[in-house]
Amino acid sequence: MKRFTCKFSSVEDIVAFVDRAEKCDYNIDVKYDHVLVDGKSIMGLVSLGIEKTVEIICYSDHAVAESLVPGAIAA
Secondary structure (H helix, E strand, O other): OEEEEEEOOOHHHHHHHHHHHHOOOOOEEEEEOOEEEEOOOHHHHHHHOOOOEEEEEEOOOOOOHHHHOOOOEEO
16 A cells, blocks of 8 residues: 655646546545545545645555656655
8 A cells, every 4th residue: 555645736637636546456545634535536536625735545555656646745
C-alpha cells in the first residue's frame, strides 16, 4: 500500500485523476479528514471539495504517485 497527498485545483483535475485511476488494476481511496471515498468516483471526489489537501491511498506496492497526480507528495 502506498499513500501520498495532493490538492485538486479544479473539477478538471479531478476528472483527469479519475481517468488515470480507472486504468489501474488496484483499488484507490481518497481521504479528507474522516471521509473516505472511492478514488475512481468523480462524484465522490467532487463531494470532498476543491482546494483541499487530500490523502490518496493506493492498495498496491507498484503504484506510482506521479503517474496519478503530477506533483504528488509521498505521505
